[in-house]
Amino acid sequence: MARRSDHTREEIKAMAIAVGRNLIQENGLPGFSARKVALGIGYTVGTLYNVFENHDDIVLHINAVTLEDLLAYMEKRLGDDDQESHASDLDVLKGLAACYIDYARENYNCWSALFEHNLSPEAPLPVWYGERIDALFGFIEARLKPVVGKDEAEARQTARVLWASIHGICALTLTNKLTLVGVETVEGLTDSLIENYVAGLKSR
Amino acid sequence: MARRSDHTREEIKAMAIAVGRNLIQENGLPGFSARKVALGIGYTVGTLYNVFENHDDIVLHINAVTLEDLLAYMEKRLGDDDQESHASDLDVLKGLAACYIDYARENYNCWSALFEHNLSPEAPLPVWYGERIDALFGFIEARLKPVVGKDEAEARQTARVLWASIHGICALTLTNKLTLVGVETVEGLTDSLIENYVAGLKSR
DNA sequence: TTATTATATTGAACGTTGTTTAATTGTGCC
DNA sequence: GGCACAATTAAACAACGTTCAATATAATAA
Numbered sequence: 001m002a003r004r005s006d007h008t009r010e011e012i013k014a015m016a017i018a019v020g021r022n023l024i025q026e027n028g029l030p031g032f033s034a035r036k037v038a039l040g041i042g043y044t045v046g047t048l049y050n051v052f053e054n055h056d057d058i059v060l061h062i063n064a065v066t067l068e069d070l071l072a073y074m075e076k077r078l079g080d081d082d083q084e085s086h087a088s089d090l091d092v093l094k095g096l097a098a099c100y101i102d103y104a105r106e107n108y109n110c111w112s113a114l115f116e117h118n119l120s121p122e123a124p125l126p127v128w129y130g131e132r133i134d135a136l137f138g139f140i141e142a143r144l145k146p147v148v149g150k151d152e153a154e155a156r157q158t159a160r161v162l163w164a165s166i167h168g169i170c171a172l173t174l175t176n177k178l179t180l181v182g183v184e185t186v187e188g189l190t191d192s193l194i195e196n197y198v199a200g201l202k203s204r
Numbered sequence: 205m206a207r208r209s210d211h212t213r214e215e216i217k218a219m220a221i222a223v224g225r226n227l228i229q230e231n232g233l234p235g236f237s238a239r240k241v242a243l244g245i246g247y248t249v250g251t252l253y254n255v256f257e258n259h260d261d262i263v264l265h266i267n268a269v270t271l272e273d274l275l276a277y278m279e280k281r282l283g284d285d286d287q288e289s290h291a292s293d294l295d296v297l298k299g300l301a302a303c304y305i306d307y308a309r310e311n312y313n314c315w316s317a318l319f320e321h322n323l324s325p326e327a328p329l330p331v332w333y334g335e336r337i338d339a340l341f342g343f344i345e346a347r348l349k350p351v352v353g354k355d356e357a358e359a360r361q362t363a364r365v366l367w368a369s370i371h372g373i374c375a376l377t378l379t380n381k382l383t384l385v386g387v388e389t390v391e392g393l394t395d396s397l398i399e400n401y402v403a404g405l406k407s408r
Numbered sequence: 409t410t411a412t413t414a415t416a417t418t419g420a421a422c423g424t425t426g427t428t429t430a431a432t433t434g435t436g437c438c
Numbered sequence: 439g440g441c442a443c444a445a446t447t448a449a450a451c452a453a454c455g456t457t458c459a460a461t462a463t464a465a466t467a468a
Binding site: 411414419424 | 439440441442443444445446447448449450451452453454455456457458459460461462463464465466467468
Binding site for chain 1: 232316318319320323329337338341360362365368370371375381393403407
């Protein structure tokens with residue numbers, strides 16, 4: 001068969017991403033393979049390689065959807081109504097961190113695929129992928145407005161420091177690379193981070 | 205042939221780990237395979253599977269060596285002479301962060317293998333692997349003594365927060381998952397983290 | 409010294425993976 | 439109806455993790 005035109009190129013792409021994301025969700029990144037995706041969408045690997053560049057390309061597209069999903073998750077839970085809320089700066093930040101941690105927990109396999117998969121350092125990230133990251137930081141920076149001053153560059157830096165730190169705590173904890181004892185919890189660690197970092201910001 | 209006794213079980217293990225670490229160092233985790241290791245040590249995959257449990261087991265052993273190597277790197281660069289040094293608390297911490305970042309940069313492939321490789325969440329980390337992590341934190345906590353109070357639990361928590369945060373900044377930056385612009389550098393971000401976090405600690 | 413036992417080592421096999429390519433088949437156009 | 443184009447396939451390739459019967463060697467017993 002050829003040009004079945006059952007689906008357009010874009011439809012095949014979307015179906016493959018959906019099926020692939022499902023595979024990762026169920027069995028982690030190692031549970032993903034081009035052949036399983038092809039089987040899942042009723043096509044052959046050849047067709048997949050006609051639509052995607054290679055293995056990395058598919059995973060990257062799947063991860064991009066996860067980034068979108070994460071952003072949607074945070075928007076839904078934290079809303080856009082920053083201004084009218086009466087939460088303190090600290091609580092806003094803690095809520096942001098808790099939200100990220102919850103997403104990572106609830107979607108562990110998809111979330112960890114975000115970091116288990118890396119391109120070779122010399123290969124540049126596709127622009128469309130960078131845009132998903134930037135969209136995420138746009139949201140975070142917006143929520144940081146009350147905490148940090150007007151200075152644009154400083155706001156950028158603060159957002160990145162806080163976000164990367166929260167991610168680091170979340171990543172090491174969920175992947176069992178941070179030995180916790182007794183009362184320690186992920187949220188306890190991020191709260192400590194936020195309380196002290198913000199107190200430091202305000203004391204200057 | 206059988207029981208060639210050219211090498212003991214332990215020697216084979218050590219040779220395999222060395223060769224495997226070399227493979228990862230040269231071509232990243234995807235450049236590693238049991239067959240290449242076997243070829244490199246002059247044995248067959250079968251022998252490898254006689255000595256190691258499986259693929260994960262080998263990678264875990266390699267990563268454990270990397271953890272040891274990282275600790276040795278930090279001990280060598282930062283020394284044990286905390287007391288006699290005249291560096292400020294801040295500088296001690298910044299030095300710790302800079303040291304970690306340098307190691308990650310100089311040993312990118314081995315370092316990133318530490319995080320690209322994950323066991324399934326239900327499978328427990330081997331104790332001997334946890335011990336390497338704990339040894340690392342022992343060193344870090346010791347260097348944090350001057351910064352944090354005497355309270356043991358709080359010292360533990362502070363060490364973990366700071367270390368995980370530094371790691372998060374380092375990880376997102378080196379793997380191109382944090383869009384930096386212009387003047388921003390990894391060290392700039394970690395310095396901001398440390399300055400504000402410590403200022404927060406002292407202001408309470 | 410020889411025979412026996414135990415086991416370290418091998419090689420081949422199995423199913424799976426990413427990736428490429430020639431051959432096929434359906435679609436739109438003249 | 440026939441022609442050209444391209445979507446789709448099936449098959450192939452080398453490499454992967456993993457297993458296992460067969461084998462060769464060392465240690466032990468006779």
